[in-house]
Amino acid sequence: MEVKAQDTKTTKTGVLKRIAGPVVTAVGIEAHMYDVVKVGKEELMGEVIKIQGENIIIQVYEDTSGIRPGEPVINTGLSLAVELGPGLLTSIYDGIQRPLSVLVDKMGDFIQRGVSAPGLDHSKKWEFRPLVKEGQEVGPGTVIGEVQETNIVHRILVPPNVKGGTVKSIRSGSFTVDEVICTLDDGTSLTMMQKWPVRVPRPVLEKMNPTVPLITGQRILDGLFPIAKGGTAAIPGPFGSGKTVTQQQLAKWSDAEIVVYIGCGERGNEMTEVLTEFPELEDPKTGKPLMERTVLIANTSNMPVAAREASVYTGITIAEYFRDMGYDVSLMADSTSRWAEAMREISSRLEEMPGEEGYPAYLAARLSEFYERAGRVRTLGGKMGSVSVIGAVSPPGGDFSEPVTQNTLRIVKVFWALDAKLSQRRHFPAINWLNSYSLYLDSLQEWYDREVSPEWNSLRSWAMEILQKEAELQEIVQLVGSDALPEAEQITIEVARMIREIFLQQNAYDAVDTFCDMKKQYDMMKAIRQYSDLAYAAQNAGVTPQQILSVRSKNELPQIKFIKDYVPALAKIQADMESEFNALRSAA
Amino acid sequence: MKEYRTITQIAGPLVFVEKTEPVGYGELVNIVLYDGSIKRGQVLDTSDELVVVQVFETTAGIGRDSGIRFTGETIKMPVGRDMLGRILSGGGKPIDGGPEIVPEKRLDITGAAINPYARGSPNDFIQTGISTIDGTNTLVRGQKLPIFSGAGLPHNQIALQIARQAKVPGSKEAFAVVFAAMGITKEEANYFMQDFERTGALERAVVFLNLADDPAVERIITPRLALTTAEYLAFDLGMHVLVILTDMTNYCEALRQIGAAREEVPGRRGYPGYMYTDLAGIYERAGIVKGKKGSITQFPILTMPGDDITHPIPDLTGYITEGQIVVSRELHRKGIYPPINVLPSLSRLMNLGIGKGHTREDHKKVSDQLYAAYAEGNDLRGLVAIVGKDALSERDRMFLEFADLFENRFVRQGYTEDRTIEETLDLGWNLLSTLPVEQLVRIDRDLINKYHPKFRQTAKAEG
Numbered sequence A: 001m002e003v004k005a006q007d008t009k010t011t012k013t014g015v016l017k018r019i020a021g022p023v024v025t026a027v028g029i030e031a032h033m034y035d036v037v038k039v040g041k042e043e044l045m046g047e048v049i050k051i052q053g054e055n056i057i058i059q060v061y062e063d064t065s066g067i068r069p070g071e072p073v074i075n076t077g078l079s080l081a082v083e084l085g086p087g088l089l090t091s092i093y094d095g096i097q098r099p100l101s102v103l104v105d106k107m108g109d110f111i112q113r114g115v116s117a118p119g120l121d122h123s124k125k126w127e128f129r130p131l132v133k134e135g136q137e138v139g140p141g142t143v144i145g146e147v148q149e150t151n152i153v154h155r156i157l158v159p160p161n162v163k164g165g166t167v168k169s170i171r172s173g174s175f176t177v178d179e180v181i182c183t184l185d186d187g188t189s190l191t192m193m194q195k196w197p198v199r200v201p202r203p204v205l206e207k208m209n210p211t212v213p214l215i216t217g218q219r220i221l222d223g224l225f226p227i228a229k230g231g232t233a234a235i236p237g238p239f240g241s242g243k244t245v246t247q248q249q250l251a252k253w254s255d256a257e258i259v260v261y262i263g264c265g266e267r268g269n270e271m272t273e274v275l276t277e278f279p280e281l282e283d284p285k286t287g288k289p290l291m292e293r294t295v296l297i298a299n300t301s302n303m304p305v306a307a308r309e310a311s312v313y314t315g316i317t318i319a320e321y322f323r324d325m326g327y328d329v330s331l332m333a334d335s336t337s338r339w340a341e342a343m344r345e346i347s348s349r350l351e352e353m354p355g356e357e358g359y360p361a362y363l364a365a366r367l368s369e370f371y372e373r374a375g376r377v378r379t380l381g382g383k384m385g386s387v388s389v390i391g392a393v394s395p396p397g398g399d400f401s402e403p404v405t406q407n408t409l410r411i412v413k414v415f416w417a418l419d420a421k422l423s424q425r426r427h428f429p430a431i432n433w434l435n436s437y438s439l440y441l442d443s444l445q446e447w448y449d450r451e452v453s454p455e456w457n458s459l460r461s462w463a464m465e466i467l468q469k470e471a472e473l474q475e476i477v478q479l480v481g482s483d484a485l486p487e488a489e490q491i492t493i494e495v496a497r498m499i500r501e502i503f504l505q506q507n508a509y510d511a512v513d514t515f516c517d518m519k520k521q522y523d524m525m526k527a528i529r530q531y532s533d534l535a536y537a538a539q540n541a542g543v544t545p546q547q548i549l550s551v552r553s554k555n556e557l558p559q560i561k562f563i564k565d566y567v568p569a570l571a572k573i574q575a576d577m578e579s580e581f582n583a584l585r586s587a588a
Numbered sequence B: 001m002k003e004y005r006t007i008t009q010i011a012g013p014l015v016f017v018e019k020t021e022p023v024g025y026g027e028l029v030n031i032v033l034y035d036g037s038i039k040r041g042q043v044l045d046t047s048d049e050l051v052v053v054q055v056f057e058t059t060a061g062i063g064r065d066s067g068i069r070f071t072g073e074t075i076k077m078p079v080g081r082d083m084l085g086r087i088l089s090g091g092g093k094p095i096d097g098g099p100e101i102v103p104e105k106r107l108d109i110t111g112a113a114i115n116p117y118a119r120g121s122p123n124d125f126i127q128t129g130i131s132t133i134d135g136t137n138t139l140v141r142g143q144k145l146p147i148f149s150g151a152g153l154p155h156n157q158i159a160l161q162i163a164r165q166a167k168v169p170g171s172k173e174a175f176a177v178v179f180a181a182m183g184i185t186k187e188e189a190n191y192f193m194q195d196f197e198r199t200g201a202l203e204r205a206v207v208f209l210n211l212a213d214d215p216a217v218e219r220i221i222t223p224r225l226a227l228t229t230a231e232y233l234a235f236d237l238g239m240h241v242l243v244i245l246t247d248m249t250n251y252c253e254a255l256r257q258i259g260a261a262r263e264e265v266p267g268r269r270g271y272p273g274y275m276y277t278d279l280a281g282i283y284e285r286a287g288i289v290k291g292k293k294g295s296i297t298q299f300p301i302l303t304m305p306g307d308d309i310t311h312p313i314p315d316l317t318g319y320i321t322e323g324q325i326v327v328s329r330e331l332h333r334k335g336i337y338p339p340i341n342v343l344p345s346l347s348r349l350m351n352l353g354i355g356k357g358h359t360r361e362d363h364k365k366v367s368d369q370l371y372a373a374y375a376e377g378n379d380l381r382g383l384v385a386i387v388g389k390d391a392l393s394e395r396d397r398m399f400l401e402f403a404d405l406f407e408n409r410f411v412r413q414g415y416t417e418d419r420t421i422e423e424t425l426d427l428g429w430n431l432l433s434t435l436p437v438e439q440l441v442r443i444d445r446d447l448i449n450k451y452h453p454k455f456r457q458t459a460k461a462e463g
């Protein structure tokens, strides 16, 4: 299947006229916007990004050092596309879907240029099981068969741009992604692979409202600021505040079926960490290695900047493809700021009129087009699937008023505001509970009622109120000291501290606390609430705050985080709290 | 080689040349002056009509009569094992009176990105003997960990103490130091050189010196030459290389100068929009390659203009490096050496190099608890200034005292004091034991029972 009909008139060879870094100019070539071209004698891959009279301006995905004016340029007439089919899972790609493992084989430990490598392994055979019969009607998005790719079943779909018809023949057995497995009566032949241009969203039947949370096992996220399956979230923060760790936690523990993780212009060692850790970690739901449901895109900060620009599109297209199989996919992009900077860098080389802080005027449009590709959908084949998108934002100087953060916040529904003050005191996740929000709370309420407890929503509101109250009280404390607070408010301060230190703080590196399911989240919050209720009741009965604050059993509560089978221990703490308070009340 | 005399314009470090042969982007250019001397530059922009060359030295003496020779290749650097013990200029020429380097290889100075798939996991703990680093911001082999400092603060002492004391406990593998100075004063350079000579480190070092009075644009290539050398030593010769780059602020100023000369649209505070990518091209040249013996650990030093950590230079650096060690003027004023403020400091690779099998099982939790307690005590200082100590609760007073203890016992140490990791962690426990046990909420009970001095002593007494 061809992405765009190969028009022989536009497939032409021209010559390079100017080279200035990743942007080059060619003449004597006919081209359309976003055509993929081969640049120079080494045939470096590039893409047409501007047409100006007879000058064709190209961004090149590889280093252009040593390339000279006069070298040839060939237009392939195709758009930048990814290969979609069995073999995607467990792969690690650069921004233009070249498998990094293949690049190591072809060019060694360092990234050289001029090497092409297809996204899928074209020699590997996959066991294909047909799910439709000859004579059956199929259309775009119909599942015609499946392949057991890892522990995940890879469904083979009729591509969205194939009209469909009656199945004339279909085979079962072991095939490569290039072999025809199915033919239709109109002569179309289908393989297990499809190509899709990355800059075009894959079509769906309809977009639905998200009503189910993406459970992440992170208390502050699931508990206070949940993201829905098919939703969008941004996580802005200065360096070292926890963007990457939070995203990696989501990639590890969220209950998505497929994870696409894009390292966009960030550190090499962070990708190595994912590569070494994920095969060892188990999916808490399936018990299978996490790597088996994961696709990684790594275009690190020192890899070509044009490929960094493309990496985000490569990732989201792969995510949409798995969504079309009916899966819940979550996609993390770390960091969208580096993507925006790649746009800025290319744009400034094009001498475009800069917008705010040098970013191109189309920054906002690109960001919203990207996040619009998230969603919970009914696929062309009638299945339910979703793509949730979580984007890290790296604001210069940690200042959220800059264009990337601001334009992102206008689009996304969940805002997890990282706070350097919290990370500096090693309160992790350093998500500020006063500034963050989730606009999905209302639509998810029913789910929490049903799946967690009818009490959950009010427990959540209660915790938020206490935290809000604490912030107000802290202002007074800053003026008069904590001892001068009225008794009831001293209790509030203590309860707020418990919510922060016990519930909100969660160490990603603790073997047990790294993941906390909804039941445990509920039990923990409930125990804090119990202390709070007992404390206020005791205070009304005349017990002094000193006595209330020094109830010993509550000091055991933080330990619950580190205990896997916490139920007996928690029950004991709760019983002890009751009896300690009983004793206090009867003594008062 | 053809020589052109078609210079049309010279602006700052840029030379514009017309009507040339087709010239490659990034190609090395020799500019021949009237007296026969040669200056070097690099092609920044090339087209049929015009070639823009960035000169790496001062443009003094370059005129329309100067000759331009295109070398047909990108900038390469001769490297060889006899570089160890040598002192080179910021442009890579020997300045110690010794012979030219005998090249075993000529390497492209921009270097290629390590394929993330080929990277090895950095997890060998490096003991620096400094508690605020080993205990709370642990360094591992293959990490890039900058020192964020300010003018007049003792970052050079700290860097030297690290260079002197750094070791992987139990390992006897070959190591080397590559030192690149960019725009520092002669006096600062001497300070480093004398220490290298005194301790014998010079034999295992390659030194690149671009001093304050050397051309600013040369600073653009100095770190690249240093890292090319480091890659050769690490990945060809299998050495563990520690690279010290100082001062990255001067490097960034040179970058800004070139951007301005090219009349580029400037980014934040006048620095080029591509500074992140440019710096990444330097800092990412640290790490470990699977299946290769050596490693590159980077210690860039930068002075934060106005002590402002949100300034683009520290900001973009922090976004690329694997943490930062922040030197504090306030601690320095209190007379504490090393004046490292742990709160904004961070080592992102710490978790890979600590714990059971690396340092000690309690390391992570002790570190977290020290941070939390110090942060809390430190916050209270502001409050005390307003309401006085008496308005504090019992609990608050304990944390306030903890903060002082932490600075005076944990942070403060001698310039030659080399603490083992056990000493550092035990010191941490001693300080934590001044707080009530139930306040140690970051540590699990098992570890408290095993390491807390109170329980350790009872355990010892019983045993």
Ligand SMILES: Nc1ncnc2c1ncn2[C@@H]1O[C@H](COP(=O)(O)OP(=O)(O)OP(=O)(O)O)[C@@H](O)[C@H]1O
Residues within 6 Å of the ligand: A419, A421, A422, A432, A433, A434, A470, A471, A474, A478, B379
């Ligand atoms: N949203 C929050 N972010 C950070 N800390 C918080 C927040 N709410 C409560 N706290 C807690 O309250 C205390 C004081 O908070 P914080 O240091 O942010 O106060 P502040 O008045 O903003 O400080 P400053 O005057 O230095 O700006 C801290 O101990 C912190 O743990």
Ligand SMILES: Nc1ncnc2c1ncn2[C@@H]1O[C@H](COP(=O)(O)OP(=O)(O)O)[C@@H](O)[C@H]1O
Residues within 6 Å of the ligand: A237, A238, A239, A240, A241, A242, A243, A244, A245, A246, A423, A428, A429, A430, A506, A507, A508, A509, B346, B347, B348, B349
């Ligand atoms: N949830 C967490 N639990 C424990 N430590 C964390 C957590 N989140 C962040 N950290 C710590 O903060 C450091 C910086 O986090 P990172 O995600 O790399 O920041 P960013 O991507 O925002 O620069 C990590 O190396 C880790 O030490």
Ligand SMILES: [Mg+2]
Residues within 6 Å of the ligand: A243, A244, A245, A266, A334
């Ligand atoms: Mg990060």
Ligand SMILES: [Mg+2]
Residues within 6 Å of the ligand: A326, A327, A328, A383, A384, A385, A386
């Ligand atoms: Mg589904």
